[in-house]
Amino acid sequence: MVREIEAETYEENPPLFREYISAAPDVKFIMDNQFKNIRTNARLLSKAMWYEWRMKLLEGLKEGLYKIKHDMIADEGFFARQETLISSALLPLIEQHSARQQQQKELEVAAEELANCDQEQLNHARQNLLTDDAIEIGIGSWRVV
Secondary structure, rough: OHHHHHHHHHHHHHHHHHHHHHHHHHHHHHHHHHHHHHHHHHHHHHHHHHHHHHHHHHHHHHHHHHHHHHHHHHHHHHHHHHHHHHHHHHHHHHHHHHHHHHHHHHHHHHHHHHHOOOOHHHHHHHHHHHHHHHHHHHHHHHHOO
């Protein structure tokens, strides 16, 4: 059975392996060295392809980073112009905001004073103003007629 397997293996092997099996010991030594050289050469070719792929990848990344740098420089100029425009409009708005806050405080103080004053006197003063306005409107109407 073993001899049958050896015979089948011998028949199915590529010619190179048949030659190796039937070679003399000194030729086998030379062939072993050649196989090692082939293996080393294949490994080096594989590394060369890997390094070539890596360099192409790095070149693509480098180009992308240069484009990003260029775009960021353009953005910096754009934002500087926008900042100039905003700062010219912002200062008056800040001053106006401060004035409005001061006015709000004054109105709150006035509202608080009105809320804390004597309501009876306030109503009496309102009635006097309304009657004075009514008289002036009546007189004004009379003059027009």
